[in-house]
Amino acid sequence: MKEPIVQMDNIVFRYDRRIQQETISNVSLAVEEGEGLAIVGDNGSGKSTLAQMLVGLLTPQQGSIRILGKVLNDNTKWELRRQIGLVFQNPDNQFVGTTVQDDIAFGLENLNMPLQEMRKRVEQALEMVDMLEYRFHDPSRLSGGQKQRVAIAGILALNPSILVLDEALVMLDPKSRRLLLSTLHDLKRNNGLTIISITHDMDEAAAADRMVVLKKGRVEMEGYPSDVFVKKQELEAPFAERIRRILAQHGCGVPNKYMTEQEMVQWLWK
Amino acid sequence: MNKLILGRYLPGDSWLHDLDPRAKLVAGVYFILILFIANNWQTYALLWLFTLLVMKLSNIPYRVYIRGVRPLIWLILFTVFLQILFTAGGTIYIDWGIITISEFGLINGVYIFFRFVMIVFISTVVTLTTKPIDLTDGINALLRPLKKFKVPVDEWSLMLSISLRFIPNLLDETQKVMDAQRARGSEFGEGSLVKQMKTLVPIFLPLFVSSLNRAEELANGMEVRGYQASGTRSTFRQLKWKFQDTICLMAMIGLTIALVILRTSGVAFH
Numbered sequence: 171m172k173e174p175i176v177q178m179d180n181i182v183f184r185y186d187r188r189i190q191q192e193t194i195s196n197v198s199l200a201v202e203e204g205e206g207l208a209i210v211g212d213n214g215s216g217k218s219t220l221a222q223m224l225v226g227l228l229t230p231q232q233g234s235i236r237i238l239g240k241v242l243n244d245n246t247k248w249e250l251r252r253q254i255g256l257v258f259q260n261p262d263n264q265f266v267g268t269t270v271q272d273d274i275a276f277g278l279e280n281l282n283m284p285l286q287e288m289r290k291r292v293e294q295a296l297e298m299v300d301m302l303e304y305r306f307h308d309p310s311r312l313s314g315g316q317k318q319r320v321a322i323a324g325i326l327a328l329n330p331s332i333l334v335l336d337e338a339l340v341m342l343d344p345k346s347r348r349l350l351l352s353t354l355h356d357l358k359r360n361n362g363l364t365i366i367s368i369t370h371d372m373d374e375a376a377a378a379d380r381m382v383v384l385k386k387g388r389v390e391m392e393g394y395p396s397d398v399f400v401k402k403q404e405l406e407a408p409f410a411e412r413i414r415r416i417l418a419q420h421g422c423g424v425p426n427k428y429m430t431e432q433e434m435v436q437w438l439w440k
Numbered sequence: 441m442n443k444l445i446l447g448r449y450l451p452g453d454s455w456l457h458d459l460d461p462r463a464k465l466v467a468g469v470y471f472i473l474i475l476f477i478a479n480n481w482q483t484y485a486l487l488w489l490f491t492l493l494v495m496k497l498s499n500i501p502y503r504v505y506i507r508g509v510r511p512l513i514w515l516i517l518f519t520v521f522l523q524i525l526f527t528a529g530g531t532i533y534i535d536w537g538i539i540t541i542s543e544f545g546l547i548n549g550v551y552i553f554f555r556f557v558m559i560v561f562i563s564t565v566v567t568l569t570t571k572p573i574d575l576t577d578g579i580n581a582l583l584r585p586l587k588k589f590k591v592p593v594d595e596w597s598l599m600l601s602i603s604l605r606f607i608p609n610l611l612d613e614t615q616k617v618m619d620a621q622r623a624r625g626s627e628f629g630e631g632s633l634v635k636q637m638k639t640l641v642p643i644f645l646p647l648f649v650s651s652l653n654r655a656e657e658l659a660n661g662m663e664v665r666g667y668q669a670s671g672t673r674s675t676f677r678q679l680k681w682k683f684q685d686t687i688c689l690m691a692m693i694g695l696t697i698a699l700v701i702l703r704t705s706g707v708a709f710h
């Protein structure tokens with residue numbers, strides 16, 4: 171069997187070593203290549219902390235992280251960061267460039283990429299997030315959703331194998347979000363991009379291949395979204411599941427299993 | 441904040457806006473140097489003509505430039521005053537011991553005044569017509585030879601460009617904090633000096649803290665995108681030397697020749 175592209179083993183992390191309470195306690199996770207993993211959990215459950223450890227911004231006090239078969243440490247982090255990209259929760263202070271396209275190019279400049287190639291990548295990345303017409307704008311003067319799209323383009327331009335999104339779509343309007351999700355899905359299918367998406371949007375989580383529920387720094391549940399939503403009723407369920415539960419309450423004889431939106435529509439039409 | 445003209449950029453599409461920042465920087469510095477060739481009214485008249493023509497070419501109204509000189513007027517007048525008092529020669533109008541006001545003193549004072557004002561005008565032309573980021577790129581390109589002597593030119597210019605990028609954020613934030621303090625009943629610019637200083641503390645403290653946070657987030661963002669201070673980087677923004685840039689430098693040479701011809705040879709004032 172192939173080794174997972176990301177492998178976290180018994181990770182323990184505390185921001186303040188003097189405090190007993192662990193921010194991340196004994197988390198083990200494996201992500202397969204080309205997989206879409208959703209991570210959900212309450213505020214403060216440690217999702218962003220985990221994301222920052224994945225790119226080597228924070229170092230676990232115990233346990234190890236292996237990415238593409240290599241142990242992540244101070245020596246390998248620069249090399250591995252070419253393969254794993256993180257889009258932060260708050261894009262505001264991430265911008266370096268004074269125009270959108272300069273900012274996208276920043277990561278490419280760091281790779282010492284030739285100009286022609288950079289131009290191509292910048293354009294492609296901006297097209298993917300549908301921001302090409304804003305290429306000469308000042309990123310700090312964009313709307314929240316536009317900023318997030320630029321931040322995502324900045325990482326996509328680097329063409330990573332693994333993309334970590336830390337609530338990177340929260341400010342997008344429904345249409346842009348659908349568009350971007352389908353772009354990401356294409357990248358996943360065609361290029362084998364692995365996506366780890368931290369989200370509070372249960373519809374997005376439901377669309378993932380697998381999901382992990384984090385609670386107080388521990389993995390509370392892990393599995394197919396369909397199973398997780400049925401087992402864990404207090405989770406704000408996706409739209410279709412909410413309908414199913416309401417129908418079940420009213421004794422409409424809906425099947426007692428999770429259904430996608432499509433399945434639900436089909437069942438309703440029968 | 442709106443009052444400060446020196447160092448600001450006004451977007452436009454004049455011939456000067458279009459010039460390469462390197463050409464503008466070189467011409468600007470060169471102009472300041474050749475000011476010292478002038479030593480009679482013909483040469484000063486020529487320089488004035490040239491300055492006014494350049495200002496005209498920027499398509500920016502003269503009153504903007506005059507506003508630019510205003511904050512410096514006391515400094516200029518003070519220097520002129522000293523010059524008048526301590527230069528001797530020619531007809532003496534007033535004689536109070538060491539303090540004399542002479543013909544040469546007056547003429548010299550006027551020249552010094554002109555020189556100062558022209559320096560301010562020309563530097564204002566450069567900054568008003570050049571985007572800060574282009575200015576940074578221009579300085580970087582001109583200082584490039586220093587890299588041979590291990591001067592970290594690229595790091596400096598990245599630092600400079602990032603600072604420029606954050607100035608608007610900082611100004612916005614200052615306004616926000618001031619508004620927040622006003623809402624809590626603070627009054628700025630009132631009361632004794634000590635009291636005024638005290639009202640400033642609750643502004644600078646939050647600004648300082650938030651700047652630190654900002655810097656940390658920025659550093660994380662840069663690191664994730666592969667920035668290493670020691671690394672070799674390519675550049676996305678390219679400067680392009682055009683024919684008009686050559687014309688600009690030719691004009692400077694022409695001006696120099698004219699000045700040398702018109703200059704009074706031999707003994708003049710100073």
Ligand SMILES: Nc1ncnc2c1ncn2[C@@H]1O[C@H](COP(=O)(O)OP(=O)(O)OP(=O)(O)O)[C@@H](O)[C@H]1O
Pocket residue numbers: 185186193211212213214215216217218219220259
């Ligand atoms: N820089 C920091 N220093 C100290 N403690 C921190 C720091 N960042 C986060 N924490 C703490 O660690 C815990 C986990 O934070 P984290 O940001 O990982 O949560 P999260 O799951 O991303 O939450 P959210 O859904 O709000 O984004 C929180 O209790 C938080 O207070």
Ligand SMILES: [Mg+2]
Pocket residue numbers: 217218219259336
């Ligand atoms: Mg978070």
